[in-house]
Amino acid sequence: MGIVHRYKDQFDWEGVSLSRYPPGKEMRDVNVRWLIGPAEKAPNFALRYFEIEPGGWSSLDKHAHDHGVVILRGQGQVLLGEETFKVAFGDVVYIPPHEVHQLKSVGDEPLGFLCVIPAKDPVEEQVE
């Protein structure tokens, strides 16, 4: 049976819990809500909502899986390879496999974005 996660306002959803993003990696002030993923038994992809608090940043990552990102609130900087892009509401970012990437929250409010990943196990790679 299909699942509806009702939006509760303020970027919060019914039936979705808030987590700090996985410990053990170097990042700052990153929170995540898994909107669609293992809990929904989704076999092909996961859809998460991330918030990075003002001044925070995600880890400098490089891995075999790709990301689809849609910015929903705040102001951000996205590192893609060796280039940096400013992003805000509605901007769409595609991060292909093996591309070095990092997101920073540079505004006064949290940087909030949707992020799609394939469901298969992510394998991290060393960033050179």
Add this chain to the structure above:
Amino acid sequence: MGIVHRYKDQFDWEGVSLSRYPPGKEMRDVNVRWLIGPAEKAPNFALRYFEIEPGGWSSLDKHAHDHGVVILRGQGQVLLGEETFKVAFGDVVYIPPHEVHQLKSVGDEPLGFLCVIPAKDPVEEQVE
């Protein structure tokens, strides 16, 4: 190299074209923008932005691939199996494989939503 599709306001993006959704199926007033997909050489998933004009509806579908949906504008009704849900901004819908589904636009403005699918070839099934 990563790709940024800059948001142009009014649910339009740089480097993304607008299409009527595939002909040959019974639906009404459905438009789509492929934000991430074959054009971005995305191997694992596609992310599309759909708009259904007021009074319009998507085809009654049933297929092996699943959908992740996030409503961005307008008012909708989603059929999931035999149940119907009202949806609006921020609501998240997971449509698992083989679930009968259909979306209708029931407000005064277009129903706009993001829709994730796996990249592998979709195979349609007969809706009984």
